[in-house]
Amino acid sequence: MYNFPMPYPDELLYSTVARAGVRMGITSPKELLEEVFGDKMVVATPDLPGHLRAIARHYPKSAELSVETLAYRHTLFPLYAPFVQEERRQRCLSLLACNTRGKTHLSLGVAASRIKPPSVLRVCPGCVGEQIARYGEPYWRRDWQILGANSCSLHGKLVGTRSPRYGIHRHSFDALTPALFPHEGQKNCSKEDLRLGRRIRDLLDMRARPSPSYDQWSQFYSALASDQGCAAGRHMVHSLILEKILAAWSNQWLKDVGLPVANSPSCWLRALFQKHRKSISYLEHLIVLEAFLQAEWRIQNVVRQVARLPKTKPAAKLTAFQRPHITPDIQDKRQMWQFYLKRYGVKNGRRLGGGAAYASLYRHDRDWLLQINKRYRAGIRRRVSRVDWDCRDRELFEKLRDIQRAQPMGLDSPRHSKRWYLAQIGRMTSIVKHLDKLPLTSAFLAACSEDIEAYQIRRIRVAIHAVMESGLPLKRWRILRVAGLNEIRLKTSARNFLNEVD
Known part of the structure; x- marks a missing residue:
């Protein structure tokens, strides 16, 4: 079995897999996934990757890299672990060990977060230069991909690359190269970015420990507001809390990170000082803690303090005798x-x-x-449809036909799957839920969507045409090379089609 190189400090496992493919000479993403994970359907996930047990098996036992160690040292899991219930933390670790299928992002609140991730992977050009000088090659660092951490404490603002966070090729692990990002001078970072970045790195360095309960976090923030004079008895004075936040952070900076504040019942700041019923983003915790605990404080000490608070038992339900x-x-x-x-x-x-x-x-x-x-429960009123589905069906059908005509059918063109067509329109969820009301759209997707076999046959046809135009003999190996395919990956229909050409 191939032994991976030992991970660099704080790097993403995404980078480890990408470098392994380069060193093994594997150019096909599917072959790399089969070699590393034993599964060709693994999705390249930059923040909370699954299949950690399969990754750990590639390292010698002396490295002592368990699933928990990989999750805490080489993924973004430490950012979310202290703020969810202990039962959920354990369940998420179990999910990260195998195929998560997106369940980890749902359980940790990442999928429904009000803070949206950047669309591309980011780097610090200054750090990349130091990596090349020290190790001979650059690698993706996990603290570059954190939502809200937009700068490097040593060199300045992070820079977006040409590598999308979630691209069309979902199974491809891209290695970091200097050609992926511009090399202009980095912009200076603001004082707010520096302060928040320092706190995020402290949180990222936390090691595995049991998580406090929601009730313990509620008790902590209630006591914190009371100590800072922002409470009247058991009631929070939210106007005073808002003043403390705006004294520590500028309103414009809060808007830039996706957490604007206002004196309204729906503001995220109020939920933090009320009874916690769900996990709250690490960014919200750090912003409030930095504003209230302006002296030198550590997130590790705060989590320990919260964990020592008493756990309130749930109220017992009344029985028939009570x-x-x-x-x-x-x-x-x-x-x-x-x-x-x-x-x-x-x-x-x-x-x-x-x-x-x-x-x-x-x-x-x-x-x-x-x-x-x-x-006296009111009956359910039948909703009157406000959508002209026939009109919408015709509009979507025309858009899909225009997309089909405009897209070249070359080797660089992706597989025209049902998902791809819907992604071009941009309203994937609303269309999928109502396909039974869109007969023309459904018929188009059924007739024109390419499965893997049709996609391979299309690539073979284009490759044959390219070889004939170049004047070279039509050899099987040459057609496969131009098409970007190999004998192992060929489906039955595509292999039969190629045999007819031979």
Whole structure:
């Protein structure tokens, strides 16, 4: 089995696989995946890659590279681990060991985050020069690909490359070369970028430890606001919290990183100081902690402090033998709520005067309240379609035909799959969900989408034409080389087509 080179400090596993392919002389992405992972369908993921167990097997036992070690030292997993429940952290580590199929991004909140990742992989040209001088070759570093960390503390702003974060060729691991990025002078980074970058690197260097619970984080931020004079008893004074954030960070910088603040109920800042019901982005945590703990502080110490807080046990559910005693006050609340319920229904009854009775019953007589509400539940109204599906079907059909005509059918043209056609239109999800209402579009996709066999046959035809134009003999090996194929990857139909040419 091929032994990978030992990873450089803090590099992405993405870079390790890419360099392994270069050193082994493998030019085909599929062959590289088969050699490294034993699976040709592995997707090149730059932040939270899966199949770590397969990667660990390539290293000698003396390296002591377990799945947990690889996840914490060579991926971006440490950014999310302290802010999710311990059960979820363990489950995500198990997912990273095998084929995640995107579940890790969903579990850690990356897919639904309000902070959008850059569209391309980024580098620091100054660091690349130092890598070449020290190691003889450059490699992707994981701290270049972090959302919100836009600069290098030594050289300046990070620079975008021509390598997309998630490109059309999803299975290709691209090695870093100086030709991928411009070599103009780097721009200076702002003070905010430097401060945040230092905190992110501290978080990235954290080693594996159990995660605090959501309730422990809630307790910590409640105490933090109280210590800083931003709370009145148990209530948070959000206007004072907002002032502290804007005193530490400029509003324009917060907008640039995707976290603008405002004194509104929907602001992300309020959710941080309320009861935590889901994981919150590391960027939100670091921005608030830097504003409140302006002295020298370390995220490792904060996580330890939070983990030492008491864990609140969930309230026990009432059993049949623990039903509340019906007091005169509860009886009055029942009569009041029935009056509003019969007259206005559940939703309007709460809004038009019955809210206090509803809240009291929900707290002290929940079973009766839920049972009585079922009797007056409003029926589901049938939605009237506001879309002219016939018109939309014709428009999409014409767009797909224009895309088909405009796209050259050369060797550089990608496979015209169903996914590719929908990506060109730009409304993939809305179309896929309603294909049953779009007969022309469905028929076009069924007839014109290329599967792998049709794609290989198309490449062989183009290669035959190119060889004939060059005046060279039509040899099987020459056709395969021009087409970018080999005997191992050929499908049955493509092999039969090539045999007919021979």
